[in-house]
Amino acid sequence: MSYKYITENNLYNKQTYMYAEYEGKRFLEEYLKSRKIARGMTEFSKPENRIESDSMVYQDLKCIFSDIRKGDRDAVNRIKPYVKTFEVRKRLYTEYLDWKPTEKALFEVYEIYLIFSDCLLEAYKETNCLKYYSCLLKVDDMLLSIYPLLTLWEREHLSAVISEELKIFCTLLEKHGIVLGDKNGTE
Amino acid sequence: MVLSDFAMIAADTARSKAYIQAMIQGEKLPAMCIIYSENCKRMEERAEIYEEEHYSKKYFDVDCPIIFSLRKANIPYILVENKNINSEQMAGIIGKCREKYLIYSGYGGEILKKPLFQLDKKFIHIHAGILPEYRGSTTFYFSYLQEKQVGATAIFLNEKIDCGEIITQNTYELPQEMVDTDYIYEPYIRSRVLMDVLNKYVKEGELVASSQENERAEDYFIIHPVLKHVALLDMGFHEISGE
Numbered sequence: 001m002s003y004k005y006i007t008e009n010n011l012y013n014k015q016t017y018m019y020a021e022y023e024g025k026r027f028l029e030e031y032l033k034s035r036k037i038a039r040g041m042t043e044f045s046k047p048e049n050r051i052e053s054d055s056m057v058y059q060d061l062k063c064i065f066s067d068i069r070k071g072d073r074d075a076v077n078r079i080k081p082y083v084k085t086f087e088v089r090k091r092l093y094t095e096y097l098d099w100k101p102t103e104k105a106l107f108e109v110y111e112i113y114l115i116f117s118d119c120l121l122e123a124y125k126e127t128n129c130l131k132y133y134s135c136l137l138k139v140d141d142m143l144l145s146i147y148p149l150l151t152l153w154e155r156e157h158l159s160a161v162i163s164e165e166l167k168i169f170c171t172l173l174e175k176h177g178i179v180l181g182d183k184n185g186t187e
Numbered sequence: 188m189v190l191s192d193f194a195m196i197a198a199d200t201a202r203s204k205a206y207i208q209a210m211i212q213g214e215k216l217p218a219m220c221i222i223y224s225e226n227c228k229r230m231e232e233r234a235e236i237y238e239e240e241h242y243s244k245k246y247f248d249v250d251c252p253i254i255f256s257l258r259k260a261n262i263p264y265i266l267v268e269n270k271n272i273n274s275e276q277m278a279g280i281i282g283k284c285r286e287k288y289l290i291y292s293g294y295g296g297e298i299l300k301k302p303l304f305q306l307d308k309k310f311i312h313i314h315a316g317i318l319p320e321y322r323g324s325t326t327f328y329f330s331y332l333q334e335k336q337v338g339a340t341a342i343f344l345n346e347k348i349d350c351g352e353i354i355t356q357n358t359y360e361l362p363q364e365m366v367d368t369d370y371i372y373e374p375y376i377r378s379r380v381l382m383d384v385l386n387k388y389v390k391e392g393e394l395v396a397s398s399q400e401n402e403r404a405e406d407y408f409i410i411h412p413v414l415k416h417v418a419l420l421d422m423g424f425h426e427i428s429g430e
Contacts, residue, residue, distance in 0.1 A: 005412070016409070017409045017410075017411060017412060018295075018409055019369065020412035020415055022415075022416065022419050022424060023416070024416075024420075024424075025416075025420065027412065027413075027416050028413065028416050028417070028420075031413050080406070083408070084406065084408075087408035087409070088408075128333075129333070129405065130329055130332055130333060130410075130414060131329065131405065131406075131407050131408065133411075133414070134329075134407075134408070134410050134411040134414050135408070135411075137411040137413055137414070138411055169413070172332075172414075172417055173417065176332075176418075176420065176421040177421065178417060178420050178421065
């Protein structure tokens with residue numbers, strides 16, 4: 001058994017996550033294993049020069065990320081419509097009008113998903129509300145499903161996000177008294 | 188006791204079975220039931236061949252066909268070969284119901300559309316979470332992980348998801364033994380809240396509901412399987428055999 005949510009491009013083969021069957025601790029161990037592999041893949045790569053996306057959504061998410069980090073509670077509310085649209089469409093677009101993607105909007109700008117992951121991490125840290133962590137797991141699944149398409153910089157960024165994701169996972173395991181076969185540590 | 192103001196709209200699901208069996212056991216019966224399915228014939232066949240077990244199940248009997256229960260309790264029913272609650276056919280049938288309150292137990296993910304709310308009926312829905320704090324999907328698991336408790340809320344449906352007026356709500360302990368949460372325990376706690384609604388109606392002669400405080404509301408979406416596994420393991424679910 002391997003972790004099954006990252007095997008195809010999730011932007012095209014959308015994961016619904018509905019009625020996921022219970023597979024015991026082995027499922028969590030497979031998840032952990034797949035994440036650790038992904039985290040380790042870019043350890044020796046060098047970040048490349050990059051041109052930051054100028055899309056409306058990227059810039060807005062960047063602003064939200066910065067505001068949450070400054071402790072602006074209202075910024076968490078600003079992330080909620082993005083959570084909703086991602087959960088419903090399993091994609092984020094470069095541009096929306098009344099929360100519907102515009103005709104020219106693109107959904108394969110991976111930087112948007114990465115900054116969205118950063119926002120979700122901060123929103124979870126700020127609120128402890130697991131809906132943000134649940135969404136983060138889905139976004140990271142999606143990014144891992146298209147891993148070969150990411151630039152080196154994007155891989156570095158994803159690696160950092162996954163490190164944070166795993167820290168939260170291990171805290172949750174500890175809180176709920178769950179011990180996995182290969183230890184829970186993120187080391 | 189037959190509650191003449193109540194009818195039930197039942198999809199072919201575990202939840203409908205839990206509701207019907209709870210109402211029969213609690214002797215508060217709906218005046219009639221509308222069953223809608225893409226294969227009514229198969230539902231009837233299952234009722235014909237079902238052999239009742241002579242010991243009671245702890246929560247409800249998920250194997251007991253809906254039609255078998257209805258026949259046994261002499262609850263009138265009609266079968267509609269249509270799985271779409273928002274179809275014109277269903278709207279026509281619901282519109283002709285004499286009952287004011289319709290206990291709604293539909294298929295997962297269905298959202299009632301505007302024409303159904305123009306039929307001058309009150310749709311009673313039991314949401315598997317405490318409202319307004321836990322709106323949306325799989326709140327059973329989110330609530331357990333965040334607060335170590337699970338609950339259900341009875342509301343009058345409106346066009347916005349889980350935003351209707353609250354009739355009653357309750358929280359529950361988790362079962363001591365291993366039980367299927369999706370197909371047994373969650374439908375079971377919903378059926379307990381449904382019985383609270385019916386008992387309240389019998390006692391008070393009407394159903395009074397109050398609007399939700401939106402400031403406390405939070406929308407949830409389908410829980411990621413990693414978190415679902417954490418919740419189930421914490422609930423004491425054992426390893427899959429062979430591990």
